[in-house]
Every structure is written in C-alpha cells, then in structure tokens.
Amino acid sequence: MKMGLFRITVLLSVLSLVSGCASIGREFPSSQVSVITIGETTQRQIRSMFGAPWRVGIENGQRTWTYGHYQYSLFGEGSTEDLVVRFDNRGIVASYVFNTTEHQEGAPVAGQ
Template sequence: MKFKMIEVQSDIKPVKPNYVLALILISTMIIFVSGCITLGKDFSEANVSSITIGVTTKNEVRRLFGSPWLSGVQDGQPAWTYGIYDYSLFGKRKAKDLLVQFDDQGKVSSFTFSTTDHDE
C-alpha cells in the first residue's frame, strides 16, 4: 500500500501584532488613568509688561508672543488669545491666559493677563 502526500493550501495567514494599535491603546489608557489634559499653547508671561495700550501693534504682539492660540472678535474689536490650560482629575489645575484687543489702527486697545499660578 502506497500513501500519497497531499499538500493542503490554506488562505489563513498568521496574525501579526499591530504595534501601532497597541501603542494607541496604551497611550489612551495612560491618559485616562492619569486624568490630565493640556489645551492651548504656552507663551512667555515676562513679555506682558512690554505691551503698551495705544502704542503696541499687532505685529509687535505677534513678535512677542507668536501666533495667537485663538483669534476672534470681542466687543466689536479684533481680539487674540494666548493661553495654556492644564487640567487634572487628581492634581492641581493650572491656567494662564492673555487676551489682547486691538483698535481700528491695529494697536492694542486693552489687554488682560491672568494666571492660577501665584508663585511667579
């Protein structure tokens, strides 16, 4: 009696680990467990004292602080916002923002700086 070997082909391919998906899942879990999120863009608060109402221009503000995180209109005037906001479920929340309003000539008409960090 002779046996003949039959080769069986299968379309089943071995499963390769998806490292990108695993990295995304692990990162998401770390963020969820740590409970922290940061929004905005940091800026140098040391430059706030360089702003002079009626003198400082949009170009000078951009040179001092970079591009604004948000821009829009407030009280009918163009306004730029620079801000960074750190939120945490378990730790200290921090916020720092600068709102700059401009007049029709593109000069600062008002500005407000606020921070939750009073150690500086």
C-alpha cells in the same frame, strides 16, 4: 508594524486617561506680558512676542487675540494662564487682560 503602532497609541491613550490630566491651548511666554504697552504695541509686535494666537475673535467691534494654556488634573491642582489682547482699528493694542493661577499672594501680577 501597523498593529504595533496601534498598540502603542492605545497604551498612550489609556495612560493619559488614567493619569487624569488634560491640557488645552498652547503655552506662551507670559513673562513678556509686562512689555505690552496700551496705545503703542502693534499686532506685529504681539505676534513676534507670543506667536500666532490660539483663538481670534471680535469684542465690541475690536479684533481680539487670545493666548491660553490650561492644564487640568483629577488628582492635583491644575494651572491656567490666558492673555486676551484687543486691538483698535489701526492694529494697536487698545487693552489686554492677563490671568493666571500661578501666583503668590501679595506678589504683583505682570502689567501692574
């Protein structure tokens, strides 16, 4: 039984390497970015909309939460999305940045 599980694991690993794809981070509902309001949206609301952050940190004394999903491919185009939210000392959104490679030229980006 253990040998069968080992073989399946090795096979899946090899297939992953051969496909040339890698995924980092976690998917998040990027359609919700337009709902964020600077000076009003709270940490609790951000967590409710996007779930637990993928990374947390501090930038210029402000707590930051990062949501990101990055897919890379050796044989085709990859895709990336990330959202960095900065909170003031009250836990209210002070600023945010959303970036994606999934866009159409001339189309407005969420939050604009």
